[in-house]
């Protein structure tokens with residue numbers, strides 16, 4: 001009975017009394033379930049099942065492993081990248097190469113563990129030679145990302161780089177103009193920021209990492225997170 005206000009209980013008791021007085025001898029209730037809704041991990045499992053051994057676009061021809069995404073189904077924060085690179089294709093996990101190691105450090109700097117967030121990509125198979133995914137490939141794969149986001153229902157999404165942010169917003173963006181200001185994806189605040197691979201390419205210029213850290217701090221403010229003490233560890 002936890003959580004039902006006292007007034008409502010009185011009302012329910014009154015209504016049952018009324019039914020009994022009007023001739024009902026039995027009230028059959030539906031079986032109680034933990035929740036009517038399938039939970040996030042069941043939903044994610046069914047999305048993975050629906051993707052199956054996907055052959056919906058040509059990217060499937062060159063893949064070793066499909067990279068579905070990983071992390072907590074209950075994540076408050078979700079990161080969306082562009083698509084698997086060579087290491088991700090080999091391991092079947094998102095962001096495990098050099099860019100992934102940087103992303104992991106960024107997550108830690110935000111005061112979180114990687115296992116507490118959810119990480120996915122716009123396309124789930126590696127584009128050859130790490131080229132940008134084609135619009136037609138994005139369109140085939142995107143519905144699954146949208147379903148993943150719906151299943152997890154994060155409080156905030158961080159879009160990593162131009163391809164991810166453009167795909168989420170449904171319009172071509174330039175990161176220089178878009179980063180650092182919240183947008184929305186299906187009603188969920190979306191923070192566009194630089195892709196960790198870009199930050200690695202600009203390793204020797206402080207400006208980009210400092211800007212990315214400013215973006216992440218805005219996300220931390222919404223989630224009431226506190227830096228891990230090392231501040232910008234990117």
Ligand code: URA
Nearest residue numbers: 081082083084094095
């Ligand atoms: N870059 C991405 O956009 N996603 C990955 O999973 C790895 C690198």
